[in-house]
Amino acid sequence: MAVTENCEKNVGTSNGLEVLDGQASEISSTGATMSNNAVSQHPEEIGETKKCLVQQEVSLELQGEGKAKFGSDEKRMMSNCSNDEKSVQKKAKVNHSDSGVACVDGEDDLLSNYTHAFPHEMDKRTIFRLKEMLRLVNLKRLQSVEEEKNRCKNEEDNNNLGAGEFSRKRLRSTTRRQVPKAPDYPWYAVNKRSCNFFRLVCKDISHGEEEYSIPVINECDFPPVVPASFTYIKSMQVSDNVKVPVRADGCRCKESCTEARSCSCVHLNGSAPYVPQDGGRLVAPRDVVFECGPKCRCGPDCGNRVSQCGIKYKLQRSDEVENDIDNSYFFEIDCKQTINEIEGRERRLCHVPLPTSSSVDNETTETEPEFCIDAGSYGNVARFINHSCEPNLFVQCVLSGHHDIRLARVVLFAAADIGPYQELTYDYGYQLDSVIGADGNIIQMSCHCGEPNCRKRLY
Numbered sequence: 451m452a453v454t455e456n457c458e459k460n461v462g463t464s465n466g467l468e469v470l471d472g473q474a475s476e477i478s479s480t481g482a483t484m485s486n487n488a489v490s491q492h493p494e495e496i497g498e499t500k501k502c503l504v505q506q507e508v509s510l511e512l513q514g515e516g517k518a519k520f521g522s523d524e525k526r527m528m529s530n531c532s533n534d535e536k537s538v539q540k541k542a543k544v545n546h547s548d549s550g551v552a553c554v555d556g557e558d559d560l561l562s563n564y565t566h567a568f569p570h571e572m573d574k575r576t577i578f579r580l581k582e583m584l585r586l587v588n589l590k591r592l593q594s595v596e597e598e599k600n601r602c603k604n605e606e607d608n609n610n611l612g613a614g615e616f617s618r619k620r621l622r623s624t625t626r627r628q629v630p631k632a633p634d635y636p637w638y639a640v641n642k643r644s645c646n647f648f649r650l651v652c653k654d655i656s657h658g659e660e661e662y663s664i665p666v667i668n669e670c671d672f673p674p675v676v677p678a679s680f681t682y683i684k685s686m687q688v689s690d691n692v693k694v695p696v697r698a699d700g701c702r703c704k705e706s707c708t709e710a711r712s713c714s715c716v717h718l719n720g721s722a723p724y725v726p727q728d729g730g731r732l733v734a735p736r737d738v739v740f741e742c743g744p745k746c747r748c749g750p751d752c753g754n755r756v757s758q759c760g761i762k763y764k765l766q767r768s769d770e771v772e773n774d775i776d777n778s779y780f781f782e783i784d785c786k787q788t789i790n791e792i793e794g795r796e797r798r799l800c801h802v803p804l805p806t807s808s809s810v811d812n813e814t815t816e817t818e819p820e821f822c823i824d825a826g827s828y829g830n831v832a833r834f835i836n837h838s839c840e841p842n843l844f845v846q847c848v849l850s851g852h853h854d855i856r857l858a859r860v861v862l863f864a865a866a867d868i869g870p871y872q873e874l875t876y877d878y879g880y881q882l883d884s885v886i887g888a889d890g891n892i893i894q895m896s897c898h899c900g901e902p903n904c905r906k907r908l909y
């Protein structure tokens with residue numbers, strides 16, 4: 451899945467965007483973490499969330515008449531089915547039917563599944579409209595399949611040509627090698643009566659947790675599938691085996707904390723880390739940002755709590771990259787790397803100036819990371835942000851409730867102005883050949899960020 455910005459204005463440089471929340475866990479000797487999580491101790495609550503998810507995601511009024519509800523049973527069917535079954539569903543082929551109309555193998559199965567699951571809600575009219583929508587989806591898919599076929603054919607032809615012929619051919623069709631622009635599906639443009647309905651698999655992945663809903667649009671799979679289940683949380687849960695650090699003392703300010711001489715938290719930063727503009731921009735990347743916390747007297751509107759304010763921009767997710775390894779959602783809380791790896795930061799930060807001083811104890815920066823965030827089952831939208839070798843976000847460590855750098859919060863800030871519908875990315879910062887499998891062999895992963903300077907490998 452990729453996360454894109456989905457609003458009509460730019461996300462400004464260095465605006466605090468998101469906290470990579472998940473579960474902070476101790477890194478075990480194997481590098482894998484297993485943790486008892488706080489949320490799973492409240493099964494009723496999770497049950498409620500799931501119920502709510504079904505209601506929110508799948509209800510749809512079709513022109514105010516027949517009401518089609520998809521998802522609950524279908525999703526259950528999908529989540530219960532084996533990988534083989536899933537891949538069969540994903541591999542629905544586009545064909546020409548006798549009438550020349552594109553159809554998808556398995557369309558009848560799909561409709562009969564829905565009819566079976568919702569017998570009272572699938573009247574003839576609804577079925578007709580569903581078929582019409584499927585036809586539109588298929589036509590669009592067929593078009594791209596044809597385009598792809600033509601592209602491959604051209605490439606094949608060109609492989610059989612000499613250099614002179616090749617250049618003549620390229621001159622004649624200069625657009626041939628252009629990468630087709632990915633279609634944008636702005637949230638406001640999602641037409642419930644059109645085929646986009648089938649691509650919108652979730653109206654809000656945060657299930658009302660965030661101020662703005664985060665829709666998920668699946669442009670890859672047919673039928674579109676919802677993202678694998680996880681629980682959306684807004685603040686980091688610390689697993690039972692991790693000792694929660696003592697709360698840091700707070701400032702005594704009654705209003706917004708902007709001055710180092712009057713606010714003890716701002717003082718720890720040397721000067722105010724944020725400018726009060728567009729919700730608080732980071733003045734410059736720092737080793738660590740000290741924000742106001744729970745023991746401070748200032749309120750939630752304090753200017754030194756930027757990373758605690760939640761998402762302030764509309765985001766959406768689209769299905770692009772498949773994950774097939776178990777630890778795709780681990781993030782080491784490695785402030786040492788973000789603080790010390792100037793080379794990496796130079797690469798990551800684009801034109802944002804580098805930090806000038808280290809306000810963190812050297813001893814802590816020399817040790818290996820002890821904790822990691824496991825966003826596999828619990829997390830927020832940041833868990834879906836992909837890696838890029840030319841990213842538009844960078845990692846900034848932030849401390850607020852406590853001052854233990856080993857459990858710092860990981861916050862992603864914009865490194866440049868980010869336009870609407872741009873994918874949000876950051877540099878995962880892996881060292882090549884640093885990921886070792888259970889058998890002791892190095893695991894490699896190719897990078898598909900597509901940037902001209904792509905390093906070709908994630909790790």
Ligand SMILES: C[S@@+](CC[C@H](N)C(=O)[O-])C[C@H]1O[C@@H](n2cnc3c(N)ncnc32)[C@H](O)[C@@H]1O
Nearest residue numbers: 451771773778779833834835836837897898899
């Ligand atoms: C934190 S997840 C990112 C979200 C994930 N793509 C999804 O759809 O849920 C990290 C995983 O995404 C995939 N990924 C992210 N960026 C990638 C890239 N540039 N090239 C290849 N795979 C990438 C890898 O499988 C990686 O382990």
